[in-house]
Amino acid sequence: MSAAFSTAKFATQPFPLNTTSPRSHDKPLFDPLKIPTSSSPFLGSTRKLRLSSSSKLNLHRRSGAVVAVSDVVKEKKSKSTPNLLITKEEGLVLYEDMILGRAFEDMCAQMYYRGKMFGFVHLYNGQEAVSTGFIKLLKKEDSVVSTYRDHVHALSKGVPAREVMSELFGKTTGCCRGQGGSMHMFSSEHNLLGGFAFIGEGIPVATGAAFSSKYRREVLKQADCDHVTLAFFGDGTCNNGQFFECLNMAALWKLPIIFVVENNLWAIGMSHLRATSDPQIYKKGPAFGMPGIHVDGMDVLKVREVAKEAIGRARRGEGPTLVECETYRFRGHSLADPDELRDPAEKAHYAARDPITALKNYMIENRLASEADLKAIDKKIDEVVEDAVEFADESPLPQRSQLLENVFADPKGFGIGPDGRYRCEDPKFTEGTAHV
Amino acid sequence: MAAIFQGVGAAAALSSSPSNSFDTKKLLCSPRRSFSARKGASFVVVRSDGSVNFDLNHKGRRAQQLITNAVATKADSSAAASSSKPGHELLLFEALREGLEEEMERDATVCVMGEDVGHYGGSYKVTRGLAEKFGDLRVLDTPIAENSFTGMGIGAAMTGLRPVVEGMNMGFLLLAFNQISNNCGMLHYTSGGQFKIPIVIRGPGGVGRQLGAEHSQRLESYFQSIPGIQMVACSTPYNAKGLMKAAIRSENPVILFEHVLLYNLKERIPDEDYICNLEEAEMVRPGEHVTILTYSRMRYHVMQAAKTLVNKGYDPEVIDIRSLKPFDLYTIGNSVKKTHRVLIVEECMRTGGIGASLTAAITENFHDYLDAPIICLSSQDVPTPYAGPLEEWTVVQPAQIVTAVEQLCQ
Numbered sequence: 001m002s003a004a005f006s007t008a009k010f011a012t013q014p015f016p017l018n019t020t021s022p023r024s025h026d027k028p029l030f031d032p033l034k035i036p037t038s039s040s041p042f043l044g045s046t047r048k049l050r051l052s053s054s055s056k057l058n059l060h061r062r063s064g065a066v067v068a069v070s071d072v073v074k075e076k077k078s079k080s081t082p083n084l085l086i087t088k089e090e091g092l093v094l095y096e097d098m099i100l101g102r103a104f105e106d107m108c109a110q111m112y113y114r115g116k117m118f119g120f121v122h123l124y125n126g127q128e129a130v131s132t133g134f135i136k137l138l139k140k141e142d143s144v145v146s147t148y149r150d151h152v153h154a155l156s157k158g159v160p161a162r163e164v165m166s167e168l169f170g171k172t173t174g175c176c177r178g179q180g181g182s183m184h185m186f187s188s189e190h191n192l193l194g195g196f197a198f199i200g201e202g203i204p205v206a207t208g209a210a211f212s213s214k215y216r217r218e219v220l221k222q223a224d225c226d227h228v229t230l231a232f233f234g235d236g237t238c239n240n241g242q243f244f245e246c247l248n249m250a251a252l253w254k255l256p257i258i259f260v261v262e263n264n265l266w267a268i269g270m271s272h273l274r275a276t277s278d279p280q281i282y283k284k285g286p287a288f289g290m291p292g293i294h295v296d297g298m299d300v301l302k303v304r305e306v307a308k309e310a311i312g313r314a315r316r317g318e319g320p321t322l323v324e325c326e327t328y329r330f331r332g333h334s335l336a337d338p339d340e341l342r343d344p345a346e347k348a349h350y351a352a353r354d355p356i357t358a359l360k361n362y363m364i365e366n367r368l369a370s371e372a373d374l375k376a377i378d379k380k381i382d383e384v385v386e387d388a389v390e391f392a393d394e395s396p397l398p399q400r401s402q403l404l405e406n407v408f409a410d411p412k413g414f415g416i417g418p419d420g421r422y423r424c425e426d427p428k429f430t431e432g433t434a435h436v
Numbered sequence: 437m438a439a440i441f442q443g444v445g446a447a448a449a450l451s452s453s454p455s456n457s458f459d460t461k462k463l464l465c466s467p468r469r470s471f472s473a474r475k476g477a478s479f480v481v482v483r484s485d486g487s488v489n490f491d492l493n494h495k496g497r498r499a500q501q502l503i504t505n506a507v508a509t510k511a512d513s514s515a516a517a518s519s520s521k522p523g524h525e526l527l528l529f530e531a532l533r534e535g536l537e538e539e540m541e542r543d544a545t546v547c548v549m550g551e552d553v554g555h556y557g558g559s560y561k562v563t564r565g566l567a568e569k570f571g572d573l574r575v576l577d578t579p580i581a582e583n584s585f586t587g588m589g590i591g592a593a594m595t596g597l598r599p600v601v602e603g604m605n606m607g608f609l610l611l612a613f614n615q616i617s618n619n620c621g622m623l624h625y626t627s628g629g630q631f632k633i634p635i636v637i638r639g640p641g642g643v644g645r646q647l648g649a650e651h652s653q654r655l656e657s658y659f660q661s662i663p664g665i666q667m668v669a670c671s672t673p674y675n676a677k678g679l680m681k682a683a684i685r686s687e688n689p690v691i692l693f694e695h696v697l698l699y700n701l702k703e704r705i706p707d708e709d710y711i712c713n714l715e716e717a718e719m720v721r722p723g724e725h726v727t728i729l730t731y732s733r734m735r736y737h738v739m740q741a742a743k744t745l746v747n748k749g750y751d752p753e754v755i756d757i758r759s760l761k762p763f764d765l766y767t768i769g770n771s772v773k774k775t776h777r778v779l780i781v782e783e784c785m786r787t788g789g790i791g792a793s794l795t796a797a798i799t800e801n802f803h804d805y806l807d808a809p810i811i812c813l814s815s816q817d818v819p820t821p822y823a824g825p826l827e828e829w830t831v832v833q834p835a836q837i838v839t840a841v842e843q844l845c846q
């Protein structure tokens with residue numbers, strides 16, 4: 001009986017915990033009649049990736065078959081060179097970026113508890129392989145759209161740690177002059193389009209940025225515009241209409257966008273399995289006519305391989321891709337979350353799969369770097385983060401004059417006052433003391 | 437058919453509309469409305485009467501100031517004389533289209549997105565023919581996904597385009613409220629001024645002819661407290677075109693309200709390029725005794741009432757506030773200082789509506805000049821009923837306006 005499957009099983013076993021191989025090879029969580037789990041273990045490991053060459057994709061596009069993509073990664077690994085997926089230089093860049101993300105967030109926690117920053121602060125610990133694996137492949141002109149868990153996406157995209165920290169301190173030297181805060185990081189220079197605090201709302205914005213790329217190429221005849229957009233969001237967000245609406249539009253118009261799902265299994269206190277009828281998010285890609293890929297989001301090299309493929313497709317004008325990265329957050333939902341709900345065993349399991357340790361081991365085992373090389377990076381990043389804190393701490397708080405400055409791009413939007421002049425011409429507007 | 441628009445006094449406009457057939461389908465309703473015969477013929481060509489004095493108050497403070505009623509000079513009151521005059525005559529929806537088309541020609545980053553804006557030409561034909569001319573990408577037919585295509589417009593605006601997003605009916609944009617509020621309104625600010633959102637969100641709204649509650653909404657009351665957006669309402673072909681063009685050129689997000697019952701108003705407008713000032717009110721009829729502030733369709737109910745009032749010996753000043761956010765406190769203030777009496781006539785809801793905000797603004801700024809409490813005539817706080825008489829009692833009627841002025845001027 002299909003009715004039997006859900007509540008009871010989820011309640012007693014909220015997550016298929018299995019120390020050796022979670023989320024897979026397990027007693028099927030679902031009614032086998034509903035989902036053929038034997039051949040498709042829930043949220044399987046990377047062997048279950050779905051990736052495909054583009055020609056394959058086109059063939060399958062309308063056939064309704066789930067596009068198989070994963071084997072590309074596997075084949076590449078086994079055939080070409082059995083070992084090295086990256087050069088030393090690439091490896092060091094990835095390592096540094098992940099260390100930066102981790103160290104920065106750890107520092108945020110400290111600063112939060114010391115009362116240097118306020119509000120809801122969502123840290124990214126544990127998920128670094130996703131940000132690094134994707135964003136480090138981008139050009140500056142490419143766009144990134146993030147959520148409220150956005151510090152590390154900003155850092156990966158090149159926004160200086162100083163500016164991000166200063167923003168968190170609410171200082172005028174912050175990347176948004178202290179007007180955005182933790183959940184609203186922006187950088188026009190680095191094409192970071194936000195920082196969106198409401199679930200799902202960034203996805204349409206990202207779709208619009210991808211539309212702009214297509215428009216530039218096809219309408220404005222800027223032939224060299226091959227910019228792509230990455231939209232990052234969580235598993236919980238995949239139950240929001242904007243996700244589905246934008247998958248549809250992006251596939252419809254073949255927009256250069258990659259939908260990157262950071263499936264960390266939880267939406268605050270809502271388990272993905274309790275919220276989602278078919279928890280294999282990547283399968284929703286083919287339903288909309290785009291490849292859906294599942295990747296081990298704790299493995300930066302695997303993420304990077306998949307990202308390369310997806311970004312390449314987008315750049316070549318072959319359309320969007322949905323990538324589900326299986327990951328985990330090492331801290332509570334936000335710094336205000338006591339994180340009492342998640343099973344300690346589940347946490348321990350993922351802690352053992354720390355993406356930074358994994359990359360470190362890979363590099364050392366493959367002689368891409370020595371312990372000393374990596375230590376040097378650790379040290380450098382410590383200094384960067386220390387410097388960011390110092391910079392933020394010493395930076396001035398915004399002046400009152402800043403209050404009304406960016407309400408309107410054209411301040412005429414404040415209107416005409418009783419004296420017939422535009423109100424923004426009133427010195428009180430420049431001083432920030434006007435009532436608006 | 438002539439009965440369809442009688443309420444706004446534009447009956448004849450419809451029959452001369454080239455788009456006759458579709459409009460009839462869209463807007464057709466029973467021709468039995470009670471006051472059709474009474475008013476049907478009185479405003480064959482709807483113009484914004486008598487505003488030649490408009491400049492007096494403004495002392496050239498705004499360079500791009502335009503005479504907002506260029507064709508509606510006093511000498512022009514005979515409708516027959518039109519063909520020999522300069523300019524060209526068109527319907528309001530065509531004026532919107534013309535403005536849009538000119539801006540699309542002028543600037544290749546201007547694009548349109550929305551439901552049925554392309555091949556179908558828009559539910560009220562504002563974008564008719566534009567897809568053929570500019571291509572499917574510049575006039576993008578979107579799936580029925582209001583919050584996502586509105587959000588997409590915002591993302592496009594952040595990255596260099598100037599999208600005009602059409603709500604098939606303004607009410608549908610309730611689904612896009614999050615995008616309009618959080619992103620249109622706030623994102624320029626939260627980004628510390630780094631990203632601009634030069635978007636126009638526009639579409640038909642207001643109480644039509646027995647369209648039922650959901651299709652008769654006035655979203656301006658909901659949108660007005662969103663920081664960082666501007667809102668304008670058009671009411672004549674002249675200002676429809678001018679506001680459309682100004683909204684597209686603005687660096688700010690602008691919501692342009694159109695009214696389903698005004699699309700077929702006819703007016704002669706200049707051939708030359710012009711825009712209207714987004715922040716300025718429009719003097720419709722200068723007068724001495726009372727200031728009547730109104731906008732959108734209610735402008736025509738006010739003008740009907742004004743005729744009666746004039747016959748009764750009153751000299752009302754009628755101002756179409758046009759900018760619903762922010763208010764043009766200069767034009768409004770000058771009028772209050774002259775008449776000392778204010779009547780607000782709106783189609784918006786009584787509670788939390790534009791009139792309520794306007795009342796507050798006038799009290800705050802010009803209290804000392806008032807000789808009587810402000811009267812605000814709004815729609816009833818009732819879901820707009822379907823039945824004709826009930827619907828009529830929901831929105832303000834000219835007779836109520838006459839009564840209110842008489843009361844104010846006692």
Ligand SMILES: Cc1ncc(C[n+]2csc(CCOP(=O)(O)OP(=O)(O)O)c2C)c(N)n1
Pocket residue numbers: 149197198199233234235236237238262264266267268333
């Ligand atoms: C529209 C909206 N509803 C609710 C919330 C509150 N909220 C913030 S994060 C969150 C969970 C999101 O989970 P997920 O998408 O999996 O992302 P994660 O936090 O795990 O990265 C919720 C419900 C919100 N921010 N926006």
Ligand SMILES: [Mg+2]
Pocket residue numbers: 234235236262263264265266267268
């Ligand atoms: Mg999650």
